[in-house]
Amino acid sequence: MTTKDTGTPWRHARGDVAFAIVNYAGFVLFALVCGYPFYYLIINSISANDLSALGDVRLFPTGIHLENYTQIFGLPGLTGSLLVSIARTVIGTGATVLASAFLGFMFTQERLRHRSLWYRLVIFTMYFNAGLIPVYVTIHTLGLTNNFWVYILPAIVQPFNIILVKTYVESLPASLQEAAEIDGAGIVTIFFRIMLPNMTPILATVAIFSAVAQWNSFQDTLLYITDQRLYPLQYRLYTYLNQANSLAQAAQNAQGDLGAIASAATTQTPTSIRMTIAVIVVLPIIFVYPLFQRYFVKGIMLGAVKG
Structure with a gap:
């Protein structure tokens, strides 16, 4: 038995469809595995800091807020x-x-x-x-x-x-x-x-x-x-990661009286500092790849192999 339009055997056509499904599923799974660490950083940087510190934020952000970024950009340097x-x-x-x-x-x-x-x-x-x-x-x-x-x-x-x-x-x-x-x-x-x-x-x-x-x-x-x-951002990140505990305490003290009544969801923790700074460092360079992606494969192949 063949397809009506092309005369291709049904078994061959079904095999191609099955291969395409498995192929796309494999690539989607691989993309999710590669992308999840970045997604994890982002959702933890905007989630409640107390839950993030306990490791309870895994798939979806909880208690969304942007105070982490506001306070991190206020850190000296x-x-x-x-x-x-x-x-x-x-x-x-x-x-x-x-x-x-x-x-x-x-x-x-x-x-x-x-x-x-x-x-x-x-x-x-x-x-x-x-x-x-x-x-x-x-x-x-x-x-x-x-x-x-x-x-x-x-x-x-x-x-x-x-x-x-x-x-x-x-x-x-x-x-x-x-x-x-x-x-x-x-x-x-x-x-x-x-x-x-x-x-x-x-x-x-x-x-x-x-x-x-x-x-x-x-x-x-x-x-x-x-x-x-x-100091570039990467080196500043390195120093901040080594001082995450002291920076978290400094950020809490900087709130003054407000710090005493601030919600635990927005109070800085070492984990929130690490996550937020990591996002600040990673996101800009991630945006570079989509801009040049259409040239990348062609350029690296033609630049590596003459002919």
């Missing part, structure tokens, strides 16, 4: 750290993307003198480095300690990103550049007017890598920064 993280992410990502695009493009140009040598030197840094102490001495000598630019300058040139861009550019038709050269365009014009607009998928991939790395980074703060005004 948090707003400034948020601005530092946003600034380093935006500036650092833009600089890294532009540098990766230009270097990746230039390493495809046969006219570049000693092109293979420079490319090998860049790749060499992926496997070997001077070590922590020489790097620190270099950073200190350049005057970048306790300087905002220590977050930006050392991270601009990333060999892995350059490899991706170079391979992607090599997959583009050579006729694009040849036609521009015939019209008299120089190398800078070709890069900005011809090549850069055609690099969107791979540059979106590089932007994701760079933005996530910049937003989540805190080790450079630990090594090079002692000025608390330059």
Whole structure:
């Protein structure tokens, strides 16, 4: 027996439907498993703090309120750290993307003198480095300690990103550049007017890598920064998590007389502080992925495999 429209055997058609159902069910289950930790953070950050501290909030928020966020943003230094993280992410990502695009493009140009040598030197840094102490001495000598630019300058040139861009550019038709050269365009014009607009998928991939790395980074703060005004949000989170108990007590004391009559549902606890700050840190970077998702797969595949 076959289907009326296509002549496909019924057994084969039913097998395809069954496979599709199982396939989609598996992906939905996997998505739920991956998404639940973030959902758990959010519902606990807006639920009654006494119930959250006891672990009673698991599936649905209970006693919804937003006082946690109001009080957390009132903690000293948090707003400034948020601005530092946003600034380093935006500036650092833009600089890294532009540098990766230009270097990746230039390493495809046969006219570049000693092109293979420079490319090998860049790749060499992926496997070997001077070590922590020489790097620190270099950073200190350049005057970048306790300087905002220590977050930006050392991270601009990333060999892995350059490899991706170079391979992607090599997959583009050579006729694009040849036609521009015939019209008299120089190398800078070709890069900005011809090549850069055609690099969107791979540059979106590089932007994701760079933005996530910049937003989540805190080790450079630990090594090079002692000025608390330059602490990014991640490092501030680290210090707050270590001080959650004292911060909860400070938040309660800051309420003064109101604290004595405040509901237990809105009184800060170490758990509420951890959950709320974690949401503040995680949510912005989560929103980056949907914006670049349509470019990500195409960019990483074309940038990794030539042809």
